[in-house]
Amino acid sequence: MARVEIHGMQVAAKYAAFIEAKVLPGTGVSSEAFWAGLSKLAHEFGPENRALLEEREEIQQQIDAWHLERKGQDHDAVAYKSFLQEIGYLVPEGDDFQIETQNVDPEIATVPGPQLVVPITNARYALNAANARWGSLYDALYGTDALGDAPSAGDYDDKRGAKVVAAAKAHLDEAVPFDGIAWADVTGFDFRKGVFVAVSGENSAPLMDGGQFVGITEDLSELLFKKNGLHLRVVINPSSVVGKSDPAGIADVIVESAVSAIMDCEDSVACVDAEDKVLAYSNWLGLMKGNLEASFEKGGKTVTRKLNDDLTFNTPKGKKVVLKGRALLWIRNVGHLMSNPTVLDRDGNEIMEGLLDALTTVLIAKHDLQRDSGNSVHGSVYIVKPKMHGPNEVAFADRIFDAVEEILDLPPHTVKIGIMDEERRTSVNLKECIRAAKSRVAFINTGFLDRTGDEIHTSMEAGPFLRKDDIKAQEWIGAYEALNVDIGLECGLKGKAQIGKGMWAMPDMMEAMLEQKIGHPQSGATCAWVPSPTAATLHALHYHKVDVLARQDELKAGGRRASVDGILAIPLADGANWSEEDIQREVENNAQGILGYVVRWVDMGIGCSKVPDINNVGLMEDRATCRISAQHLANWLHHEVVGQQEVMAAFQKMAAVVDRQNADDPDYKPMAPGFEGVAFQAACDLVFKGRAQPSGYTEPVLHARRLELKAT
Ligand SMILES: CC(=O)SCCNC(=O)CCNC(=O)[C@H](O)C(C)(C)COP(=O)(O)OP(=O)(O)OC[C@H]1O[C@@H](n2cnc3c(N)ncnc32)[C@H](O)[C@@H]1OP(=O)(O)O
Numbered sequence: 001m002a003r004v005e006i007h008g009m010q011v012a013a014k015y016a017a018f019i020e021a022k023v024l025p026g027t028g029v030s031s032e033a034f035w036a037g038l039s040k041l042a043h044e045f046g047p048e049n050r051a052l053l054e055e056r057e058e059i060q061q062q063i064d065a066w067h068l069e070r071k072g073q074d075h076d077a078v079a080y081k082s083f084l085q086e087i088g089y090l091v092p093e094g095d096d097f098q099i100e101t102q103n104v105d106p107e108i109a110t111v112p113g114p115q116l117v118v119p120i121t122n123a124r125y126a127l128n129a130a131n132a133r134w135g136s137l138y139d140a141l142y143g144t145d146a147l148g149d150a151p152s153a154g155d156y157d158d159k160r161g162a163k164v165v166a167a168a169k170a171h172l173d174e175a176v177p178f179d180g181i182a183w184a185d186v187t188g189f190d191f192r193k194g195v196f197v198a199v200s201g202e203n204s205a206p207l208m209d210g211g212q213f214v215g216i217t218e219d220l221s222e223l224l225f226k227k228n229g230l231h232l233r234v235v236i237n238p239s240s241v242v243g244k245s246d247p248a249g250i251a252d253v254i255v256e257s258a259v260s261a262i263m264d265c266e267d268s269v270a271c272v273d274a275e276d277k278v279l280a281y282s283n284w285l286g287l288m289k290g291n292l293e294a295s296f297e298k299g300g301k302t303v304t305r306k307l308n309d310d311l312t313f314n315t316p317k318g319k320k321v322v323l324k325g326r327a328l329l330w331i332r333n334v335g336h337l338m339s340n341p342t343v344l345d346r347d348g349n350e351i352m353e354g355l356l357d358a359l360t361t362v363l364i365a366k367h368d369l370q371r372d373s374g375n376s377v378h379g380s381v382y383i384v385k386p387k388m389h390g391p392n393e394v395a396f397a398d399r400i401f402d403a404v405e406e407i408l409d410l411p412p413h414t415v416k417i418g419i420m421d422e423e424r425r426t427s428v429n430l431k432e433c434i435r436a437a438k439s440r441v442a443f444i445n446t447g448f449l450d451r452t453g454d455e456i457h458t459s460m461e462a463g464p465f466l467r468k469d470d471i472k473a474q475e476w477i478g479a480y481e482a483l484n485v486d487i488g489l490e491c492g493l494k495g496k497a498q499i500g501k502g503m504w505a506m507p508d509m510m511e512a513m514l515e516q517k518i519g520h521p522q523s524g525a526t527c528a529w530v531p532s533p534t535a536a537t538l539h540a541l542h543y544h545k546v547d548v549l550a551r552q553d554e555l556k557a558g559g560r561r562a563s564v565d566g567i568l569a570i571p572l573a574d575g576a577n578w579s580e581e582d583i584q585r586e587v588e589n590n591a592q593g594i595l596g597y598v599v600r601w602v603d604m605g606i607g608c609s610k611v612p613d614i615n616n617v618g619l620m621e622d623r624a625t626c627r628i629s630a631q632h633l634a635n636w637l638h639h640e641v642v643g644q645q646e647v648m649a650a651f652q653k654m655a656a657v658v659d660r661q662n663a664d665d666p667d668y669k670p671m672a673p674g675f676e677g678v679a680f681q682a683a684c685d686l687v688f689k690g691r692a693q694p695s696g697y698t699e700p701v702l703h704a705r706r707l708e709l710k711a712t
């Protein structure tokens with residue numbers, strides 16, 4: 001890789017040219033200030049970063065030793081907790097406090113709604129995610145299994161369409177009801193004595209809550225309503241395919257969907273070198289400048305996708321109101337673990353990737369801060385910081401962003417951070433973690449997928465874990481999810497920051513999502529993750545049904561519902577009596593998920609994939625879900641629930657299955673029958689060397705193997 005020397009660092013020429021030519025101009029930051037700043041981060045913060053990683057290892061070794069010394073004995077929860085306190089894993093909880101975060105945009109502070117996540121390296125998807133602020137409810141209901149069955153290919157099906165319209169109007173009856181007329185019977189709209197009414201033949205009726213009608217477009221083609229802070233647009237177009245057979249000419253209901261979205265530089269991407277990092281940063285730059293475009297073939301045509309414009313309505317009082325056309329964007333940086341070859345420090349070591357992300361993504365966001373109607377209208381930059389272990393690591397992130405603000409000449413606490421509560425040492429010390437970033441925290445989110453991986457890795461020596469599905473039903477996870485909300489509320493996040501919940505990882509199962517994911521707003525969460533724009537539109541319906549802010553008041557009044565003791569209950573398979581078949585199914589399911597994900601990661605550089613599980617349900621797989629499967633197999637191997645040969649046999653059997661699943665992809669290289677490819681080796685490493693991976697993370701193996709493949 002061509003490099004240039006800058007401030008004693010060896011910088012990939014591609015990244016240096018990108019920063020100089022594309023990013024710095026227009027930011028008011030000089031080249032000298034930027035590179036001197038990067039050098040400061042690399043050389044002053046780098047060693048501290050590495051020391052924090054060593055501390056993780058030391059703590060893990062102490063925990064392993066504790067379990068090994070007590071092998072065969074009953075678990076003593078009291079002694080265990082004291083031990084965790086002694087080694088500083090569990091820190092004392094300090095006095096009550098309230099977060100002090102300021103200048104937070106309303107999408108984060110006050111409007112509960114879906115949060116969409118998207119790999120930043122895919123411009124087509126990233127644009128789609130930013131534009132997913134608004135989604136067609138008719139399309140979401142028609143195009144998925146939301147109403148029971150998935151659509152078949154072919155022309156518009158009138159019967160299916162009628163079912164969709166009926167379901168959407170039934171939802172409107174609940175979310176935006178008229179006093180005495182059902183939406184299905186509405187034949188038109190009018191203003192009578194200055195009041196907005198629905199008309200049905202001779203009858204008319206106002207809204208039950210007149211305040212819900214909040215606007216109309218200049219050309220009268222859209223009516224705007226509001227429920228629990230979220231907007232719904234009823235589109236009137238009697239000449240459209242759908243509108244012409246509708247008694248009121250209604251052509252669609254467009255729902256405010258992804259209120260916020262996370263552009264992901266972390267677990268859903270495969271960024272291993274300067275080329276990949278520059279791609280990720282370029283897409284972020286396009287989003288922050290507002291000029292990102294992607295052209296692609298779809299339905300036999302070339303489509304060019306751009307960012308949507310804002311929307312203008314007249315209020316009932318005749319004033320203009322402008323609504324954002326795009327989701328409020330966060331960017332997820334990588335955590336503290338990885339280094340990256342893009343920049344080498346003056347000793348020739350790769351600099352920590354989190355430092356590179358921090359400075360580069362915030363510099364890029366300066367373009368947004370300098371324009372009107374961009375992402376943040378409150379002058380903030382929103383960074384999700386994942387995979388931090390405990391308060392010291394959060395404090396470290398906080399100081400990194402202090403330094404970044406100084407380097408880039410930004411007011412203190414311009415950068416807001418989202419703390420992923422997805423490592424056990426963060427969950428059990430959550431209040432202190434929030435305190436460590438109390439002037440910039442703008443979300444806490446239960447990343448239960450990484451959290452499950454860390455659960456297994458942390459207690460690897462304690463014994464064999466339950467089956468993956470059963471782990472989800474144990475005390476620890478309920479306590480973790482509840483306590484996250486309760487502590488967030490105690491620390492004053494309501495009205496200032498999001499309290500978020502995790503990903504719906506079955507992208508094609510929308511009926512099940514509609515049934516189950518209402519649990520997230522009911523739990524007091526102001527946002528929860530969805531994998532696609534369509535899922536965002538459907539999940540938005542839950543926020544019409546649940547008044548999250550009122551629910552938060554109820555929960556806060558009730559106090560904490562769980563304790564750290566509950567979180568510390570390890571979901572071990574004590575006395576489990578699995579049949580050979582149970583074990584084989586679990587192992588094969590894990591093997592299939594790992595291989596299906598890893599082969600695309602390593603061979604094609606795709607960081608997030610939909611991979612069928614053993615029951616043929618397409619699952620969203622990313623590095624966090626891979627971490628769970630790999631750690632689970634590593635745990636069962638370590639405790640001899642299965643043997644090495646059985647796992648290898650499962651890998652080989654499932655490699656052939658995964659090959660068949662990808663048979664239509666011309667770029668796919670089969671793993672069977674040779675099993676010698678780099679991707680297959682990566683999958684094996686993740687499991688057979690799984691116990692030795694730091695915190696059970698998949699990044700070190702995946703990066704090494706992808707770099708190996710790229711080098712050939
Ligand atoms: C534990 C964690 O960290 S979770 C966070 C990380 N996970 C994620 O970010 C999940 C993001 N989701 C995805 O990457 C994808 O939805 C996948 C991989 C799960 C499925 O992708 P695909 O198989 O391509 O989906 P599918 O074929 O059903 O749909 C593709 C269409 O949906 C759109 N789409 C799918 N996911 C997204 C998304 N997250 N954001 C925006 N658009 C999306 C695509 O743009 C495409 O539409 P287009 O043709 O108009 O461009």
Ligand SMILES: O=CC(=O)O
Nearest residue numbers: 447448449450624
């Ligand atoms: O990042 C999210 C998770 O669940 O892990």
Ligand SMILES: [Mg+2]
Nearest residue numbers: 422447450624
């Ligand atoms: Mg995660």
